[in-house]
Amino acid sequence: MTYPAVPVAGATGSDPAAASPPAARAAIGAARTIVVKVGSSSLTTSAGGLDPQRLDALVDSLAARAGAGSSVVLVSSGAIAAGLAPLGLKRRPRDLATQQAAASVGQQLLAQVYAGSFARHGLRVGQVLLTTDDVVRRAHYRNAQRTFGKLLSFGVVPVVNENDTVATAEIRFGDNDRLAALVAHLVGAEALVLLSDIDSLYTGDPRDPSSVRIPDVGGPADLSGIEIAAPSSDVSTGGMASKLSAALMATGAGIPVLLASATDAGAALAGGPSSHEIPSVGTSFAPAGRRTSARLFWLRHAATSSGSLVLDAGAVAAVVGRRKSLLPAGILGASGEFESGDVVDLLGPDGIAVARGFVGHDAADLPGIIGRSLSDLPEELRHEVVHADDLIAVGGTRAAGAAENVTTVVGGPR
Numbered sequence: 001m002t003y004p005a006v007p008v009a010g011a012t013g014s015d016p017a018a019a020s021p022p023a024a025r026a027a028i029g030a031a032r033t034i035v036v037k038v039g040s041s042s043l044t045t046s047a048g049g050l051d052p053q054r055l056d057a058l059v060d061s062l063a064a065r066a067g068a069g070s071s072v073v074l075v076s077s078g079a080i081a082a083g084l085a086p087l088g089l090k091r092r093p094r095d096l097a098t099q100q101a102a103a104s105v106g107q108q109l110l111a112q113v114y115a116g117s118f119a120r121h122g123l124r125v126g127q128v129l130l131t132t133d134d135v136v137r138r139a140h141y142r143n144a145q146r147t148f149g150k151l152l153s154f155g156v157v158p159v160v161n162e163n164d165t166v167a168t169a170e171i172r173f174g175d176n177d178r179l180a181a182l183v184a185h186l187v188g189a190e191a192l193v194l195l196s197d198i199d200s201l202y203t204g205d206p207r208d209p210s211s212v213r214i215p216d217v218g219g220p221a222d223l224s225g226i227e228i229a230a231p232s233s234d235v236s237t238g239g240m241a242s243k244l245s246a247a248l249m250a251t252g253a254g255i256p257v258l259l260a261s262a263t264d265a266g267a268a269l270a271g272g273p274s275s276h277e278i279p280s281v282g283t284s285f286a287p288a289g290r291r292t293s294a295r296l297f298w299l300r301h302a303a304t305s306s307g308s309l310v311l312d313a314g315a316v317a318a319v320v321g322r323r324k325s326l327l328p329a330g331i332l333g334a335s336g337e338f339e340s341g342d343v344v345d346l347l348g349p350d351g352i353a354v355a356r357g358f359v360g361h362d363a364a365d366l367p368g369i370i371g372r373s374l375s376d377l378p379e380e381l382r383h384e385v386v387h388a389d390d391l392i393a394v395g396g397t398r399a400a401g402a403a404e405n406v407t408t409v410v411g412g413p414r
């Protein structure tokens, strides 16, 4: 995949290190709550199976950051990779059922190894396995938020993964990079660190000597022209595209991101609330937007829609321009099988998506109410079709557009 060719900031200069250290790095160094994601390729040996030494080295860096006063949340991949050898599997299976069996066995091992490794530093871990429902359904994400808050208040390090064993193809996050961005938002983190098997972002395939290291990304426009190659490891899932997608999701919500090698975890995590030490490793991504609610954040970046509503021009102006609720009178048509609470796309009269929202009616109700004013409707149907608090405009900002492009690509390989 290649981004449209526009000069890449920091990638074309002869001395990348000459760029002034951006505020993003200082913010990452000083974050009180930090989410760290580590990929499968950084936790496994070349022969397959977990590598306790690499895992211990990572935990040492996380423990140092916790010791410096930060609350640390670890999003760890590796369940499927860790389950391969015990099940006698030579490589990552393609079918979901075998992946789930491997994840079930591997997650157990992963949790044990982390518990033992963090215990060396007197730290306890709590396992948190999430599904999409945990961030999409209002009651669930509040519950997840409470659980994280409580674990952190006990000084426990939450170790998070997708609940691969029960996640079906339809409800799967699919990659832990985006899950980590969602978790960073959910826990109110002030920084997200993505640790991988590569030391930073490059202008192209890092195995190609003409590719240049990118030390800092100031905004989505800086990613134009970057080429993303397939991951070098066959235990990985998302590749660099999902890391960029996650970075754009997080920075679009005001959270700075550092992408670095797991072997540089010590430097990447240097600092703490009372320190302003600036990690000089990896690629930093500067925040480019304001915080939104976790639910709307997911709605924008990850939810799949169950149907669509076509709006007239007045409704588009009200919903997108004036942030009003969508009323039945402004709807021209509806399609799809959805129930109240499901996600729907809101399309303009030209069929182009302008917003997404959690719908307040069942699809079966719509033929009887569209085009009518609320006062003409029976009491049980007399409410918004999508409440203003339940919708988000799409395609408006550059940041969102870029993130969605990457998300589309990420969905492909699984």
Ligand SMILES: Nc1ncnc2c1ncn2[C@@H]1O[C@H](COP(=O)(O)OP(=O)(O)O)[C@@H](O)[C@H]1O
Pocket (backbone or CB within 6 Å): 038, 039, 040, 041, 042, 195, 196, 197, 198, 200, 201, 202, 203, 204, 205, 206, 226, 227, 228, 229, 230, 231, 232, 233, 235, 236, 237, 238, 239, 240
């Ligand atoms: N432009 C690029 N810059 C850096 N790495 C890239 C780029 N394009 C592809 N990659 C590949 O992305 C890989 C990291 O993604 P992945 O293997 O999924 O990591 P993880 O297992 O840590 O999630 C690297 O090994 C690297 O080969």
Ligand SMILES: N[C@@H](CCC(=O)OP(=O)(O)O)C(=O)O
Pocket (backbone or CB within 6 Å): 038, 039, 040, 041, 076, 077, 078, 079, 080, 081, 103, 161, 162, 164, 174, 175, 176, 177, 235, 236, 237, 238, 239
């Ligand atoms: N949930 C899966 C990992 C999914 C994933 O994103 O893997 P990776 O690309 O290695 O970060 C597992 O634990 O095996």
